[in-house]
Amino acid sequence: MAAMAKSGPVAVLAGDLGGRLFYAVLLAAAVLVPLLNLAVPEGSLLHLSGFSVTLIGKYMTYALLAIAVDLIWGYCGILSLGHAAFFALGGYAMGMYLMRQIGSRGVYGDPLLPDFMVFLNWKALPWYWHGFESFPFAMLMVVLAPGLLAFAFGWFAFRSRVTGVYLSIITQALTYALLLAFFRNEMGFGGNNGLTDFKDLLGADLHRPAVRIALFLASAVALGLGYAACRLIAASRFGRVVQAIRDAESRTRFIGYRVESYKLWLFAFSAVLAGIAGALYVPQVGIINPSEFSPINSIEVVIWVAVGGRNTLYGAALGAVLVNFAKSWFTAALPEVWLYALGALFVLVTIFLPQGIVGFVRQRLGGKS
Amino acid sequence: MRRPSILAGPGWLMLAGLIWLLCHNTVRADDAAPAPLPADYAGLLAALPQADYADKAQIVHNLAVLAAPHTREVLAALHDGRLETRQGDGKLFLVEERGDALALTDAVSFAAAGEGKPDDFERVRTNNALRRAIEVALAQLDLGDTSPKVRAAAVRQMRQHLDEDLESALRQRRGQEQDAGVRHQIDLALAVADLGSGDAAARLAAVRALDGETAPDVYNALAPLAGAGGAAPTESDPQVLAAAIAAVRHIQNWRDFYGALETLFFGLSLGSVLVLAAIGLAISFGVMGVINMAHGELMMLGAYTAYVMQQLMPAHPGAALLLSIPAAFLVSGAAGVVIERTVVRHLYGRPLETLLATFGLSLVLQQLVRSVFSPLNRSVVTPQWMSGLWQVNELFSITWIRLYIVIFMLLVFALLWLVMNKTSLGLKVRAVAQNRGMARAMGIRTERVDAMTFGLGSGIAGMAGVALSQLTNVGPNLGQGYIVDSFMVVVFGGVGSLWGTLVSGLSLGIVNKLLEPYAGAVIAKILVLVFLILFIQRRPRGLFPQKGRAAEGM
Numbered sequence: 001m002a003a004m005a006k007s008g009p010v011a012v013l014a015g016d017l018g019g020r021l022f023y024a025v026l027l028a029a030a031v032l033v034p035l036l037n038l039a040v041p042e043g044s045l046l047h048l049s050g051f052s053v054t055l056i057g058k059y060m061t062y063a064l065l066a067i068a069v070d071l072i073w074g075y076c077g078i079l080s081l082g083h084a085a086f087f088a089l090g091g092y093a094m095g096m097y098l099m100r101q102i103g104s105r106g107v108y109g110d111p112l113l114p115d116f117m118v119f120l121n122w123k124a125l126p127w128y129w130h131g132f133e134s135f136p137f138a139m140l141m142v143v144l145a146p147g148l149l150a151f152a153f154g155w156f157a158f159r160s161r162v163t164g165v166y167l168s169i170i171t172q173a174l175t176y177a178l179l180l181a182f183f184r185n186e187m188g189f190g191g192n193n194g195l196t197d198f199k200d201l202l203g204a205d206l207h208r209p210a211v212r213i214a215l216f217l218a219s220a221v222a223l224g225l226g227y228a229a230c231r232l233i234a235a236s237r238f239g240r241v242v243q244a245i246r247d248a249e250s251r252t253r254f255i256g257y258r259v260e261s262y263k264l265w266l267f268a269f270s271a272v273l274a275g276i277a278g279a280l281y282v283p284q285v286g287i288i289n290p291s292e293f294s295p296i297n298s299i300e301v302v303i304w305v306a307v308g309g310r311n312t313l314y315g316a317a318l319g320a321v322l323v324n325f326a327k328s329w330f331t332a333a334l335p336e337v338w339l340y341a342l343g344a345l346f347v348l349v350t351i352f353l354p355q356g357i358v359g360f361v362r363q364r365l366g367g368k369s
Numbered sequence: 370m371r372r373p374s375i376l377a378g379p380g381w382l383m384l385a386g387l388i389w390l391l392c393h394n395t396v397r398a399d400d401a402a403p404a405p406l407p408a409d410y411a412g413l414l415a416a417l418p419q420a421d422y423a424d425k426a427q428i429v430h431n432l433a434v435l436a437a438p439h440t441r442e443v444l445a446a447l448h449d450g451r452l453e454t455r456q457g458d459g460k461l462f463l464v465e466e467r468g469d470a471l472a473l474t475d476a477v478s479f480a481a482a483g484e485g486k487p488d489d490f491e492r493v494r495t496n497n498a499l500r501r502a503i504e505v506a507l508a509q510l511d512l513g514d515t516s517p518k519v520r521a522a523a524v525r526q527m528r529q530h531l532d533e534d535l536e537s538a539l540r541q542r543r544g545q546e547q548d549a550g551v552r553h554q555i556d557l558a559l560a561v562a563d564l565g566s567g568d569a570a571a572r573l574a575a576v577r578a579l580d581g582e583t584a585p586d587v588y589n590a591l592a593p594l595a596g597a598g599g600a601a602p603t604e605s606d607p608q609v610l611a612a613a614i615a616a617v618r619h620i621q622n623w624r625d626f627y628g629a630l631e632t633l634f635f636g637l638s639l640g641s642v643l644v645l646a647a648i649g650l651a652i653s654f655g656v657m658g659v660i661n662m663a664h665g666e667l668m669m670l671g672a673y674t675a676y677v678m679q680q681l682m683p684a685h686p687g688a689a690l691l692l693s694i695p696a697a698f699l700v701s702g703a704a705g706v707v708i709e710r711t712v713v714r715h716l717y718g719r720p721l722e723t724l725l726a727t728f729g730l731s732l733v734l735q736q737l738v739r740s741v742f743s744p745l746n747r748s749v750v751t752p753q754w755m756s757g758l759w760q761v762n763e764l765f766s767i768t769w770i771r772l773y774i775v776i777f778m779l780l781v782f783a784l785l786w787l788v789m790n791k792t793s794l795g796l797k798v799r800a801v802a803q804n805r806g807m808a809r810a811m812g813i814r815t816e817r818v819d820a821m822t823f824g825l826g827s828g829i830a831g832m833a834g835v836a837l838s839q840l841t842n843v844g845p846n847l848g849q850g851y852i853v854d855s856f857m858v859v860v861f862g863g864v865g866s867l868w869g870t871l872v873s874g875l876s877l878g879i880v881n882k883l884l885e886p887y888a889g890a891v892i893a894k895i896l897v898l899v900f901l902i903l904f905i906q907r908r909p910r911g912l913f914p915q916k917g918r919a920a921e922g923m
Contacts, residue, residue, distance in 0.1 A: 079721045079724075153902075156902075156903065156906045157906060159906075160906040160907065160909065161909065162905055162906060162909050164720065164721075165660055165720050165721070165724075166860060166905060166909055168660075168721065168724065169856045169857070169860055169905075170901070170902045170905050172853055172856070173853060173857060173898045173901060173902055174898075174902060176853045176898060177894075177895045177898040177899060177902075180891050180894055180895050180898075181891070181895055183891070184891055184892075295852075295853060296849075299662075299725075299728050302725060303725060303728075303729075306725055336736065336739070336740060339732045339733065339735060339736035339739075340732075340733055340736050340737075342729070342732055343729040343730060343731070343732035343733035343736070344729065344733065345729065346725050346726055346728055346729025346730075346732070347712055347726045347729040347730060347733075349725075350716065350722045350723075350725050350726040350729075351712065351715045351716070351726065354722070
């Protein structure tokens with residue numbers, strides 16, 4: 001660890017086998033997926049359907065979310081059971097921009113109001129919907145909405161030294177409260193239907209194959225950059241203090257570090273990453289609704305991280321992709337078995353693979369990272 | 370039923386025949402008038418099916434004035450849609466479903482007339498206005514009842530639909546009424562009628578008589594006089610106006626008082642549900658430090674136990690429900706012991722990992738229930754003695770089921786408190802919770818105690834599930850809705866404190882219900898959650914924190 005910190009950023013990123021593999025796979029996907037989708041003719045065996053491109057793109061946003069959770073759970077010991085809330089907030093910010101882009105092409109043809117507002121007989125656009133017609137403003141909100149919420153929440157929670165299980169439970173309460181709030185039609189976010197029927201992004205039709213590929217590549221780039229950022233943070237001086245907090249919080253405080261500030265900045269950054277993942281997720285799946293806030297979703301993210309292996313970052317990404325791939329496969333082939341499989345996975349991983357798949361492989365390879 | 374039959378069947382038949390003849394004569398005499406109504410019982414009844422709704426109301430009124438021996442039963446049947454005409458001869462019958470057939474009672478002779486096929490009969494149609502007319506007519510008939518209670522209820526019923534006919538009927542009754550309570554009711558009804566009188570003195574007397582009456586219809590009659598709710602007062606006489614304003618204010622005070630009482634009770638019953646859901650968790654989370662995310666699913670198992678018991682004893686839903694309380698304790702408790710022995714045992718001291726593993730278990734349990742019982746909701750029957758209302762007075766009523774939930778919660782709490790404080794198991798549980806190593810050194814088999822403790826918490830969850838089966842749909846998702854709430858209750862109350870759980874559950878329930886009128890149900894819930902988040906920041910160990918060295922390590 002210490003040796004890594006001395007060298008430059010490239011050395012940090014390429015310093016471990018897992019990280020090199022992560023980038024290799026990401027690069028391969030970024031090259032192969034567009035190639036197989038656009039260049040290979042549709043009848044061919046090697047052709048990748050548009051559906052699959054979107055699916056892989058979706059997995060990448062999940063992987064980014066998992067990395068965000070691993071950054072605070074694996075490196076700082078903060079188990080957030082509300083990270084899906086930040087993901088959903090980023091998604092809603094993006095969704096609001098996409099809704100404004102529909103303009104007068106909605107079912108009711110109102111140039112200003114989204115369909116659901118016309119349906120609810122609203123006369124004017126609520127103040128918080130203004131500005132979202134501009135892409136830069138919407139992107140700013142993708143970062144600010146989850147970031148500020150996390151900052152405010154963390155400000156209260158960490159300064160009053162709420163830790164461990166208690167913190168997990170209040171993060172769960174946070175996402176539950178948001179779930180209830182976003183279900184209300186009066187909130188102005190489309191109630192339980194959420195935001196959908198998106199048409200285009202930056203003037204490009206969302207249903208065109210090229211736009212799909214562009215979104216996929218954007219997700220891949222975001223995942224790569226997000227991983228790099230987390231890895232660099234973890235290897236930095238800041239990151240080493242954070243890991244000290246995870247291992248012995250009181251001792252770190254007594255040495256003289258302001259534990260709450262470290263936790264606060266890390267938590268807010270992690271929330272921003274989750275928000276960016278959500279913003280990339282929404283245009284690919286074409287809908288955002290309040291069920292994204294449900295506490296179950298946040299717990300599932302934690303499971304991805306646990307399955308892949310916490311405290312490794314690439315393990316979190318691996319877990320997210322594997323679990324979601326299994327979910328897609330099971331729900332299509334054996335829908336009634338999926339919950340058994342997922343449930344059993346949680347139990348078995350926590351009991352037999354406390355370090356996840358990555359930890360298991362490392363052990364097999366000789367107990368060294 | 371209350372009314373003894375005065376005329377036996379055959380005698381009544383003869384009389385009816387006689388009137389029928391008379392009726393034919395009168396009809397012939399009034400040939401010129403536009404379709405006059407018959408004046409006799411049988412004739413009125415015969416005209417009923419074909420009449421339009423206005424005529425039907427008139428017929429009902431005339432029947433009540435005639436007050437033939439079985440008018441009450443016939444009108445009640447008409448009100449409930451049990452009066453039907455036979456296709457073919459058009460005769461009227463009171464019908465009662467008996468299996469696939471209808472048991473018939475002739476509406477004119479009131480003699481049993483065998484059975485018939487439902488397809489041969491057509492119901493005499495009613496609408497809301499007609500049903501209200503029938504209710505008033507029934508009340509008029511009840512005015513002559515032998516029971517003062519029935520008479521008083523009839524007067525109250527009539528008071529809500531006062532017109533000149535009813536008023537004169539009441540005045541007439543006032544003269545001959547013996548019972549003081551009924552006389553008082555009649556005076557009130559007449560006072561309501563007098564509010565519309567042209568004489569200011571009569572109105573003043575009426576307002577004074579009504580002062581302090583809490584019934585909603587009295588308030589509705591008084592309010593316009595005093596101009597309540599921002600409207601201009603309709604009363605012009607200043608003295609009457611002052612009296613009316615005072616009377617309305619008194620009534621308003623009572624209404625506010627009972628409204629507050631009702632809110633309090635709703636809060637108490639919601640709080641009881643929260644306590645029931647959380648109290649098992651107070652054991653497994655509070656005492657053992659295990660975050661059991663499958664707690665909601667253990668409640669769900671309890672609710673399904675109630676369903677299965679009722680399926681096993683279809684004839685006695687009430688007894689089945691009572692028996693399912695211990696059964697649910699055993700089922701969920703056994704499930705808890707199995708969970709502890711197979712999963713939780715490996716994860717002591719790693720609370721975050723138990724959270725994940727038990728969440729996995731909750732998914733498995735949900736899917737198991739889906740596979741065994743289908744994903745659809747199952748209905749658990751509410752026994753007769755638990756349904757219905759307890760009408761304390763006109764402004765305040767309590768549903769029995771809510772009251773039983775509060776009582777059940779107190780019983781469960783008392784039982785758990787006794788187990789924890791007065792039994793050797795409770796002593797061992799507390800000893801292990803405080804200092805595992807020391808307890809082991811004293812010869813306590815901690816592994817066994819762990820299993821029993823977890824089983825106890827799970828069993829209590831099962832019992833809570835039986836209670837929930839009476840309140841919500843029994844389905845695979847029953848448990849999910851309670852998990853966040855129950856953790857909040859335990860954390861708010863102070864982990865490891867039974868009393869804390871009780872106080873926090875009840876107070877959260879009451880606060881929720883107090884906020885609801887101002888903010889709406891969802892916002893109230895969100896406000897409570899936000900309050901809890903802020904509260905935990907201030908006092909991370911809850912209302913009643915555990916003290917001592919053991920508490921520091923958590």
